[in-house]
Amino acid sequence: MRLTQGTFSFLPDLTDAQLTRQIDYCLDRGWALAIEYTDDPHPRNIYWEMYGPPMFDLRDAAGILRELNACRSTFPHHYIRLSAFDSTAGTESVVLSLIVNRPATEPGFRLVRHEESGRTVRYGIESYAVQAAPEGARY
Amino acid sequence: MDGTTAASVITDARTRYSAGVLKYAQMGYWDADYVPQATDVLALFRITPQDGVDPIEAAAAVAGESSTATWTVVWTDRLTACDMYRAKAYRVDPVPNNPGQFFCWVAYNLALFEEGSIANVTASIIGNVFSFKPLKAARLEDMQFPVAYIKTFPGPPTGIVVERERLDKFGRPLLGATTKPKLGLSSRNYGRVVYEGLKGGLDFMKDDENINSQPFMHWRDRFLFVMEAVQRASAATGEVKGHYLNVTAGTMEEMYRRATFARELGSVVIMIDLVVGWTAIQSMSHWCRQNDMVLHMHRAGHGTYTRQKNHGVSFRVIAKWLRMCGVDHLHAGTAVGKLEGDPMTVQGYYHVCRDTHTTADLQRGLFFDQDWGGLRKVMPVASGGIHAGQMHQLLDLFGDDVVLQFGGGTIGHPQGIQAGATANRVALEAMVLARNEGRDIAGEGPQILQDAARWCAPLRAALDTWGEIAFNYTPTDTSDFTPTPSVS
Numbered sequence: 001m002r003l004t005q006g007t008f009s010f011l012p013d014l015t016d017a018q019l020t021r022q023i024d025y026c027l028d029r030g031w032a033l034a035i036e037y038t039d040d041p042h043p044r045n046i047y048w049e050m051y052g053p054p055m056f057d058l059r060d061a062a063g064i065l066r067e068l069n070a071c072r073s074t075f076p077h078h079y080i081r082l083s084a085f086d087s088t089a090g091t092e093s094v095v096l097s098l099i100v101n102r103p104a105t106e107p108g109f110r111l112v113r114h115e116e117s118g119r120t121v122r123y124g125i126e127s128y129a130v131q132a133a134p135e136g137a138r139y
Numbered sequence: 140m141d142g143t144t145a146a147s148v149i150t151d152a153r154t155r156y157s158a159g160v161l162k163y164a165q166m167g168y169w170d171a172d173y174v175p176q177a178t179d180v181l182a183l184f185r186i187t188p189q190d191g192v193d194p195i196e197a198a199a200a201v202a203g204e205s206s207t208a209t210w211t212v213v214w215t216d217r218l219t220a221c222d223m224y225r226a227k228a229y230r231v232d233p234v235p236n237n238p239g240q241f242f243c244w245v246a247y248n249l250a251l252f253e254e255g256s257i258a259n260v261t262a263s264i265i266g267n268v269f270s271f272k273p274l275k276a277a278r279l280e281d282m283q284f285p286v287a288y289i290k291t292f293p294g295p296p297t298g299i300v301v302e303r304e305r306l307d308k309f310g311r312p313l314l315g316a317t318t319k320p321k322l323g324l325s326s327r328n329y330g331r332v333v334y335e336g337l338k339g340g341l342d343f344m345k346d347d348e349n350i351n352s353q354p355f356m357h358w359r360d361r362f363l364f365v366m367e368a369v370q371r372a373s374a375a376t377g378e379v380k381g382h383y384l385n386v387t388a389g390t391m392e393e394m395y396r397r398a399t400f401a402r403e404l405g406s407v408v409i410m411i412d413l414v415v416g417w418t419a420i421q422s423m424s425h426w427c428r429q430n431d432m433v434l435h436m437h438r439a440g441h442g443t444y445t446r447q448k449n450h451g452v453s454f455r456v457i458a459k460w461l462r463m464c465g466v467d468h469l470h471a472g473t474a475v476g477k478l479e480g481d482p483m484t485v486q487g488y489y490h491v492c493r494d495t496h497t498t499a500d501l502q503r504g505l506f507f508d509q510d511w512g513g514l515r516k517v518m519p520v521a522s523g524g525i526h527a528g529q530m531h532q533l534l535d536l537f538g539d540d541v542v543l544q545f546g547g548g549t550i551g552h553p554q555g556i557q558a559g560a561t562a563n564r565v566a567l568e569a570m571v572l573a574r575n576e577g578r579d580i581a582g583e584g585p586q587i588l589q590d591a592a593r594w595c596a597p598l599r600a601a602l603d604t605w606g607e608i609a610f611n612y613t614p615t616d617t618s619d620f621t622p623t624p625s626v627s
Contacts, residue, residue, distance in 0.1 A: 003377040007310035008572055010340055010564045012594070018572070025575040043307065043379045083309070090495035090516070093300045095539075096310035096575075111374040119363050123370040123405050 001108035003041050006081060006099040016065060019082070019100065023061040026096060031084040032056040033064050037075045037101075039138040040130050042109070054085055068100060077103045077139040103139035107132075146196065152217075160211050163199035167222065168208060173229040173246060180247040181283040182264055183506045187240050187276040187449055197273055198228035198243035204268045206251060223248050235619050240449065242280070254291035257417040257460045265452060276450040282459060283507035290512050292463040296428035298515025299493065299540050302467060305407065305433075306342065306379045311571045312539055313342045314563055315383075317522065317546035321347035326356045330364030332556060336549055337372030337380045339560025343542065344369075346385035348412050348439035358388075358397055366404040383410035383435040383468075391422060398423070402430050408468075410435040413457075417464060424465030435520075436466035448616055455484075455504055458491040461517070468518045468542060475532050476524035481614035482536060492517040493540055501620040518542055526605040527566040527598060531584020534570050543567070553604055558597035565595045 004010060014022070026033055033055050036048035051071045058064055064082075071080055080101035083094050107128040114122040129138040146162040148169070149155040155166070163169070175181055182205075188197035200208075206226035207216070226247045234240035253259040269277050303309055318324070318332045333344040344365075352358035365382050373380045386397035386409050394411070401409050409432055411423050420436070427434040444451035454471075461469055471488040472480035487503035493516045497509040521533060522544035533543055545563050552559025569591035574580045580587065592599040 001375065001377070004340065005307060005378055008568050010561070010568045011572060011591075014572075018576075021576040022572070025577070041377055043373060043377050046304075046307065091300060093304060094309045097307075098310070109374040109377060111370055120403065121363070121367065123366070125370070125374050 001106050003079065003099065003102065003106055005041070005043065006097055008098050014098070014100070019068070020061045020065060022096070022098070023064050026084040027059055027061065029086070031086050031095060034083050034085065035068055035071050035080065036083065037071060037078045037080045039078050039135060040127060041079050042125060042127055042130070048081065072101050075101070079103070156212060156214055156217055158212060162196055163203040163208060164196050166203065166208060166212070167225050168203040168228060169195055169199035170227045170229055173227045175229065175246040178249045178285045178287060180249065180252060180285065180288065181507060182245045182247070183280045183282070184243050184245065185234060185240055185278040185280050185449065186243055186274055189273050189275055192273045194231050194241040194243070195228070198231045198241070198245070200271060200273055201243060201268050201277065202226040202228040202245045204271055205245065205264055205266065206247060223250060226251070237619065249285060249288060252288065254288070257421065257464050260460065261417060269450070278448065278450055279452045279456050281453065281504070281506040282456050283509055284459070284463070286510045286512040289463065289510070289514060292465065292514065293424070293428065294462060294465050294514035295434070295467045295517055296424055296465055297433045297467045299518045300516070302433055302518060306381070308342060308379070310539060311567060312534065312537070313542040314340065314567060315343035315345055315520070315522070315542050315544040316341055316549040316560070317345045317347050317544060319546055319550045321350060322353070323355055326360035326364040329356060329361060330368040332550060333365050333382055334368035334372055335556035336560045337369060338375050339557030340564030341549065341560045342378070343381045343383060343408070345383040345435070345544065346410060348385070348437045350385050351387055359400065362397070362400055362404060366406060370405065379407065381406065381408045381433070383408050385410045385412070385437070387412045387415055391419060394419070394423060395426060398426055398430070398432070402432060408433040408435055410437060412437050412439040414440045417460070420461070420464045420466065428465070433467045434465070435468040436461055436470070438470045446615055453504065453616070455487055455491055458488050459509070462492060462511070462514060466517060468520050470522055471519035473521040473523055473525050473533070474536055475529050476521070481617040484614070484616055484618060486536065489519050489537060489541070492519045502618050504618050516540070520544055522546070527562050527601040528588065528606040530566040530570045530588065531580040534574060535581045539571070548601070548605065552597065553600050554597055559601065562595065562597040562601035565591055565598050566601070
């Protein structure tokens, strides 16, 4: 499967040149960029590990790309996402978030069904990779 | 309008309150010198007085009948601070290019309204003036609420920002589709359509407005099959997915029962129809706030009173009331699809849904500023006769904070529902990417889609099937202040 979280997951993976243009778009709007990584891509795993705090004061696309590539070489088989934060009143949240690195093979998720009375089913989702190995040894 | 033709107010109390019939202007419902206070509720009506009825007297009558007046003088007014309770019409202007129609501005003291009750607002403002004989027609065009009154409403239970945080979806419009055919599918077949659409790339699928609990598909069956489809699609893609389960029913008790079952099955969103009424909407909004649920509002029935310019209530007013009631999603028009909607007028509705502070903008039909007082933002929904070939127009008109709903444009895809969903998702992401790169999507949109279709066969097929489809009819509800051609 291909994990399709993130703003551009249905497009071919972006090149560094394309990424630079997206970073410029964010910087032009005053947004802060942040890099996060994980090997637990559950759709409700909100808190990926931060690769440093959001780069509020780094206002240069080349510099951000350098940070991103450093993260990629440290965690070559992890999911890595680049997110932009808008601190404007009324938003104060993530406004763009794209996956910029992913493992070569993505085993995906199992739907867990707990059957209850009547025909009611309680659902859960489990990552095959997370089930198979501890953190850091999954991909 | 200077008011020289209107009857002037009678200030001598003995004369004013002697039994009999006076003109509304004489009774004090017209005051050309009135300066609205920051705490007043303001309403702008478009009125068409009967032949021979003075427009200022007609405006005074609107103010009177929507506040304290009755047809004759009553001495019991004198037991009250009646000057305060009287609404005041304070301005009347001819509508440009519409002989016989007038805009009339009316101010209402805050004391006239119960806190946190749209039922009370509507009972006052549109309670009986619309049937008033001296008027041929009347339309409530816009309203302004003081921030003190806005703060008595909890507003959307989730709002755009928190919805995105819960769904983990940022930086692009959300995608949806209404399950079709809207009536007749068995629950099992219905769930199939839901699964295919979500797995193919949509964020949401949707019940239509008249899917409740009919003989072909009882509600519990629908909820069970649909949630199996939603959860399967979520596992297949690693994304949070949803289906607007329509809980509209005959009684509040039944709506709560259905909403509770939706929650038990893990749904992130429920849906109600506008026809359930203001109080039911506010009750369901409270329920959603208590149960971490996104509330989708389908504006079923609104066209009966919003579409014609001379009579009814503008949708921008309905949108304001619904933001106060507290809905998270609101169908607000597409401009380019099959349903009524002048592009700038529709953008006006989007401002009402999404602004933190709305600024008056006559070309978009917004007559008043509105401070939303921190009320959460409503996610507008564009639904009805739109397809992937219009993606550049939709993104250009509406930006990121909108749900684009392609029903037929997903399910009618020649290669199947999943392919239809994928075509829409690819078209959307390609267009957002191009916009962020600084390209002129309004101009280059068709080329951007063609380029993406070179590597995405489903998009290729969608463009080949619908690329030329447009619904170019003259809108009926347009601004009076500028010509606004339909988007083609």
